[in-house]
Amino acid sequence: MPIDLVTRREWGARQPRGSYTRISSTSGVKVHYTGGRVDPGIVDDHARCVALVRAIQNSHMDGNGWMDIGYSLVTCPHRKVFEGRGPGRLPAANGSGLNGGHYAVLGLVGSSGLVRPTDGLLHGILDAIEYLRERGGAGREIKGHRDGYATSCPGEPLYAWVRRGAPRPGGAPDPAEPGPPGPHPSFPGRTLKYPPVMKGEDVRTWQRQMRGRGWGIDADGLYGPASRDVARAFQQEKDLPVTGAVDRATWNAAWEEPVT
Incomplete structure (x- = not known):
């Protein structure tokens, strides 16, 4: 099915405080979670998803001092994909020096409350990745935020799915593009x-x-x-x-x- 995109205007995004840094391609996408508590009630109330995305943008702009929300796209349990910075624009959420390598896609699950991704959210993440490949030159890599950065993000349940090859619920894993060897998170430096x-x-x-x-x-x-x-x-x-x-x-x- 085509991506169910929620535009910035539709979710009430604030205007960015400046101009985005343009990028033409990345090695792929890094998957994130919120890192805090996510109200399980969002599963039954999409309006709460919208409110949470607004709150995340406010936290990034007012708390972190960023020019905008740090993610390229945000996905929710209803298989909707919120437009963040979007394709072709440098994200801010991957960590200093790491943003040019991958787009950043947030799944609305957290470290408590709603911690396990629903099928709709996983479909949404993959819809977002396909959109970034088509519109933003994203490569085939699908990684977790913790790959290359010291963090618990995207949480164990979501990261386990990434490590399984990020399969569509009910389908086969998305084939990865062959590439050079990389470090395994269980063995830093190896x-x-x-x-x-x-x-x-x-x-x-x-x-x-x-x-x-x-x-x-x-x-x-x-x-x-x-x-x-x-x-x-x-x-x-x-x-x-x-x-x-x-x-x-x-x-x-x-x-x-x-x-x-």
């Missing part, structure tokens, strides 16, 4: 390659993590039959394709909190 089957020290790192989760596996750094058997059983448990190869989705799932 580069992980995510090949179809791991090599080198990444194998031992994964084995240690799986052993810590209770799987019977030796951390010997050798990806042999025993490791493949554990990978297959783990993939089956997590409803992932059962291949026996530790791909990106399988690796990410190993660091998600177990369901108790």
Whole structure:
């Protein structure tokens, strides 16, 4: 379905205090949450979503001293996408020195209250990402705010979805564009390659993590039959394709909190 865009005029945005810095493209998008409490009542009352977006803009402009709301787009549980700074304009929410690399999309969930994204909100985030790709030259990367910046944002439930490949509810993950290796948030400063089957020290790192989760596996750094058997059983448990190869989705799932 086409994006359900709520323009700045429609949500009552204040005028920016200056001119935007123009950008023609980014590596992709970083996903954010509010960092505070979000009233669960917004799920049943879209007017509360509008009020919350206004409050966020006020906080950014009056509290942070920014020229405007810091996000490129904001999404709510009703699959509506609020126009923030918009495509082709430098956001402010990713952190100093990081805004030119990615657009910033906020999902209206928080650290308390409403913490788990609804299907409508996840669809909205992906609608926003497609819009930024089409209108703003956004690349294929979909990352969390914490990727490259010391923060808990976008919260564990939303970040777990990002690490699964940001799949549409009821659909397949959005394929990522191949790119250079990047740091994994669980291992600051370490580069992980995510090949179809791991090599080198990444194998031992994964084995240690799986052993810590209770799987019977030796951390010997050798990806042999025993490791493949554990990978297959783990993939089956997590409803992932059962291949026996530790791909990106399988690796990410190993660091998600177990369901108790």
